Amino acid sequence: MLKSLDPKELARRIAEAQALYKDRKSGIDHFADVDPVSGRPISKYIDGGVETFPVPSAFEVLPVYLDAMAAGNTLHQLGLVQVGLDFHGSPQFELYTHRPAQFQKLALDKIAADVTAQYTKEIEEHNAAFIESEVQAQVNIEARRQERELAEAAAKRRAEIEAEVRAAYTPQLPVEEAKTATPSRVKR
Template identity: 70%
Template sequence: MLKAPDPKELARRIAEAQALYKDRKSGIDHFAEVDPVSGRPISKYIDGGVETFPVPSAFEVLPVYFEAIALGNTLHPLGLVQVGLDFHGNPQFELYTHRPAQVQKLALDKIAADVTTQYTKEVEQHNEAFIQQQVDAQLRVDAAREERTRVALEAEKRAEVEKQIRETFKPVEAVQATAPAKVSKRS
């Protein structure tokens, strides 16, 4: 059947994509894609609503926090997360923040436009595939109908030709000839 764009489905897809953006960490994902030839991972920049700031030591938490707030970011529920140790065994941290609202709004609007375009394209591809499927089915039905008609006409023509041949070449009545008797010679 042909599909029409469903506003509820579109709204659901947009909401899912936007929710994924809001909770995704911005940065380089070293396993974002896989090279189809070698199978190795390919790094790629991923855009998200969460931005992290590296904090080299516990003494620099407040300066990094104030710098992030000055950029318009707001604190994420994760807040400060220890990510490892430096060369000397001192803890290293990342400060999790939400990106500024205007940056998120631009990204969310772009996501909505991209999802709408993709959904519309999917519906058009589905409709085109359905139409091609129906055209192929109708052509198969027409070809079968034409084949049945052709076979019936050939059978009818064959019967007519056979009838004419049988009328033209009637069997000749066979004359029964008596075979001469064999004479046997005895000495």
């Protein structure tokens, strides 16, 4: 069956992709992809609506926070998260913030365009595959019909030839052989 662009399905896909973007942390994901040959993880940059700022020590939380807010970011619900210890044993933190709204709007518009293009491509590929399968089915039906017609014509022609041959050649009457009396040996 041919598919057409479903606005509800498209809106659902766009909303899912945009929600995933809004809650995703920007940065390098070391397990973003897998090498198909070796099976090893491949790192790549992932774009998201959450941006983190490293805070080397607890004393630098406020300056990092003020710099992030000056850049237009807003505080994420996670806020400040301890990510480990430095080599002296002092805690290290990351400040989680949402990216500026105008930056997110550009990214969300690009996501919507990408999802729309991908959905349109899926529908076009499905329709092309469906049309190809229907064309192939019709070609197969036509080929079987032609084979059947050829077989029927061949059978009819064979019957005609057989009738001609039977008419041309009449069976000869068998010549009676002279019966010779040969004594049979019978045991008594």
